[in-house]
Amino acid sequence: MCASYERERLESRLAEPMRGLLPVIRSCVRWARRPLQPAARLWRRNLQLRVVAFTLLMSVGVVLLLGFVVIGQVKNGLLDAKEKAATNQATGGFSIAQDMADKGSQSQDASGSGTPQGPIDSGTWLNSLVGQFASGGKGVYWIVALSPGAGDEPSFGEGSVNARGPRGSGSVLPEQSIPKSLSDAVETHTGALKQYTLIRTDDGNQPRPALAVGKRLTDINGNTYQLYYLFPFDQEEKTLGLVKGTLATAGIFVVVLLGAIAWLVTRQVVTPVRMAAGIAERLAAGRLQERMQVTGEDDIARLGESFNKMAQNLQVKIQQLEDLSRMQRRFVSDVSHELRTPLTTVRMAADVIHDARTDFDPVTARSAELLQNQLDRFESLLSDLLEISRFDAGAAELSAEPIDLREVVRRVVDAAEPLAERKGSRVVVRGDAQPVIAEADPRRVERVLRNLVVNAIEHGEGQDVMVRLATADGAVAVAVRDYGVGLKPGEATRVFNRFWRADPARARTTGGTGLGLSIAVEDARLHGGWLQAWGEPGGGSQFRMTLPRTAGDSLRGSPIPLEPDDSRRNRGLNSSGLPARASTQAAVPVPRAGAGDGRTAEAGRIREAGVRGPQMPGMPSMPGAQPRPPTADPAALPGSGARVVERRDAVREDDF
Numbered sequence: 001m002c003a004s005y006e007r008e009r010l011e012s013r014l015a016e017p018m019r020g021l022l023p024v025i026r027s028c029v030r031w032a033r034r035p036l037q038p039a040a041r042l043w044r045r046n047l048q049l050r051v052v053a054f055t056l057l058m059s060v061g062v063v064l065l066l067g068f069v070v071i072g073q074v075k076n077g078l079l080d081a082k083e084k085a086a087t088n089q090a091t092g093g094f095s096i097a098q099d100m101a102d103k104g105s106q107s108q109d110a111s112g113s114g115t116p117q118g119p120i121d122s123g124t125w126l127n128s129l130v131g132q133f134a135s136g137g138k139g140v141y142w143i144v145a146l147s148p149g150a151g152d153e154p155s156f157g158e159g160s161v162n163a164r165g166p167r168g169s170g171s172v173l174p175e176q177s178i179p180k181s182l183s184d185a186v187e188t189h190t191g192a193l194k195q196y197t198l199i200r201t202d203d204g205n206q207p208r209p210a211l212a213v214g215k216r217l218t219d220i221n222g223n224t225y226q227l228y229y230l231f232p233f234d235q236e237e238k239t240l241g242l243v244k245g246t247l248a249t250a251g252i253f254v255v256v257l258l259g260a261i262a263w264l265v266t267r268q269v270v271t272p273v274r275m276a277a278g279i280a281e282r283l284a285a286g287r288l289q290e291r292m293q294v295t296g297e298d299d300i301a302r303l304g305e306s307f308n309k310m311a312q313n314l315q316v317k318i319q320q321l322e323d324l325s326r327m328q329r330r331f332v333s334d335v336s337h338e339l340r341t342p343l344t345t346v347r348m349a350a351d352v353i354h355d356a357r358t359d360f361d362p363v364t365a366r367s368a369e370l371l372q373n374q375l376d377r378f379e380s381l382l383s384d385l386l387e388i389s390r391f392d393a394g395a396a397e398l399s400a401e402p403i404d405l406r407e408v409v410r411r412v413v414d415a416a417e418p419l420a421e422r423k424g425s426r427v428v429v430r431g432d433a434q435p436v437i438a439e440a441d442p443r444r445v446e447r448v449l450r451n452l453v454v455n456a457i458e459h460g461e462g463q464d465v466m467v468r469l470a471t472a473d474g475a476v477a478v479a480v481r482d483y484g485v486g487l488k489p490g491e492a493t494r495v496f497n498r499f500w501r502a503d504p505a506r507a508r509t510t511g512g513t514g515l516g517l518s519i520a521v522e523d524a525r526l527h528g529g530w531l532q533a534w535g536e537p538g539g540g541s542q543f544r545m546t547l548p549r550t551a552g553d554s555l556r557g558s559p560i561p562l563e564p565d566d567s568r569r570n571r572g573l574n575s576s577g578l579p580a581r582a583s584t585q586a587a588v589p590v591p592r593a594g595a596g597d598g599r600t601a602e603a604g605r606i607r608e609a610g611v612r613g614p615q616m617p618g619m620p621s622m623p624g625a626q627p628r629p630p631t632a633d634p635a636a637l638p639g640s641g642a643r644v645v646e647r648r649d650a651v652r653e654d655d656f
Contacts, residue, residue, distance in 0.1 A: 048266045052259055056259045063254055063255055064251075067247045078236045097227055101125075122220065126145050130143045131169070141230055142210075144169070144228040145225055145228070146166050146175070147224075173200045177212070183214070186216050186226050194214075208232050209232070209233045210233060213229045214229070269300065272304060275292055288315040343378065388515060388519065391519070398551075399441045400440055400527075401442070402438070403437070403440055404436060405436040409467055410429075413427045423458070423462055424462040430469070432469055434471075438471075438549050439548075440551070441527070447520065447523060448520040448531065452543045454516075456481070456543070457482075461483070463483035464483065467480055472559035475548055475556075476547050476548075476559070477546045477547075479545075487535025493533075495517060495533050496533070517531075530545070531543070536568060542563070544558060544562050
């Protein structure tokens with residue numbers, strides 16, 4: 001255990017410098033990628049550019065492949081023709097050289113002088129042979145004569161020429177131009193042999209590729225020597241260069257032509273698509289009269305006609321829906337106003353009956369109390385309907401002024417204190433040590449917070465309700481946290497729908513109308529803010545209102561995370577309330593909310609500024625656990641209550 005602990009400490013100390021370098025590396029990568037972002041954005045958004053680029057790339061590949069094949073075929077054909085012509089010419093030359101040697105030997109033996117003559121100098125004869133053969137092949141081939149075994153033959157006096165020395169026409173260096181492997185092979189074979197080589201000269205020019213064809217022959221004295229024809233590839237190189245230039249020019253022309261064709265073809269397809277995209281954006285912006293220009297009878301034309309028909313149908317349907325919505329709003333507004341007069345009369349009569357209920361029998365007195373309660377609820381519903389109709393008609397006005405949200409929260413908490421006492425809950429406020437100033441409508445903000453606090457008390461199952469305030473980065477936020485039944489997956493967005501209930505069978509003990517959260521989210525939107533919800537089954541819920549500190553500013557984030565620090569996921573627990581990995585932590589049974597004494601002293605502690613937060617009833621705290629920010633910004637749809645979180649079954653390394 002000690003060795004393992006020391007090893008972990010050493011690894012952590014070695015990893016510290018790397019952790020410090022990671023931000024620097026990330027910033028360097030971002031700096032390097034910044035100039036490429038416009039090009040990458042253009043590449044992603046421009047279909048025509050991608051099609052033309054792919055066409056050019058494929059065209060270049062095809063042209064290169066075709067060029068390699070054609071050049072290879074031409075090169076092989078030129079080499080084959082060169083070898084055949086060189087072999088035929090060299091074979092004829094070898095025959096002539098051997099005939100000359102044989103005739104010279106015979107004429108020397110059958111001399112008519114009657115006196116024996118000495119042998120003809122082989123060196124002189126070879127020089128004459130090389131000069132004679134080279135005179136007929138200037139610019140076409142070179143002649144080289146080699147006599148292997150030089151030094152074995154004695155010289156014929158001081159003025160004689162060594163018969164064993166190498167000889168070459170022009171400025172050719174014989175021994176450097178003939179490969180050793182070819183000369184050895186010619187020495188051991190009787191036929192003509194050929195091999196590619198490089199012609200080296202003593203005039204300072206670069207070596208030139210050539211074909212060497214050689215054969216072992218006998219001279220006029222019967223001594224063996226090797227005769228070589230060197231055929232340079234000058235003409236073949238010129239021909240091959242001409243073919244390469246022609247193919248390169250034709251390839252460039254073909255690639256450019258194919259790119260232009262691809263651009264023209266894709267333009268005919270992409271232009272109507274871009275036009276349709278632009279018209280669709282204008283339709284989405286409310287300009288329902290926009291239509292595509294249709295010409296021809298092809299597929300694009302049929303697409304344009306279908307698009308125009310769709311736009312026409314959408315315009316008709318939207319107009320019908322707008323008319324219907326306008327009628328509904330007018331109906332709700334008219335009915336609400338018309339109900340004011342009879343409701344006032346009924347209210348006056350109900351107040352008289354309610355004040356005289358002590359003179360009635362018990363049943364009539366109870367009926368008077370029920371009538372009074374339902375009239376209160378009816379008046380509240382009527383006021384909410386009028387407020388909703390103002391939002392629907394776009395007639396809601398914002399009277400923003402600098403306010404301290406702490407004062408608004410205190411008024412809301414004081415007003416909800418009787419309900420909290422009846423439910424057995426406490427409302428704890430945190431984050432009110434410093435002023436939380438924002439430009440907002442105090443009436444609307446108070447209505448939102450009153451709705452959130454009352455709902456938290458009603459659904460809190462007798463547990464404490466935490467109200468937290470915070471301000472940072474040009475935004476202020478108020479979060480209301482309860483530890484009651486919570487929200488099921490998907491209910492965090494539906495909770496803001498009108499007349500929606502998580503449990504339809506649940507009674508509204510506080511006389512709610514079902515429109516409170518709908519009005520609250522509209523109030524938040526009117527401020528340019530967010531009203532969002534988070535919850536987990538059996539783990540309570542949290543509603544967060546975020547407003548810009550200055551009216552008219554845009555929100556970039558919230559100073560309070562939507563998912564609280566004491567959620568199951570942030571405490572390393574699964575959806576059942578058990579540790580995420582049973583092999584490392586013992587499973588702890590979680591009693592149901594409200595079981596036993598339920599409310600403990602742990603429920604009153606808040607995790608804020610290093611202070612341990614509230615624990616679920618009966619839930620043990622994680623030793624050494626630190627608050628973690630949410631892994632994703634929950635403000636997916638501002639004001640709609642939607643949120644983005646990672647999957648429940650995703651296991652993170654820091655959860656253990």
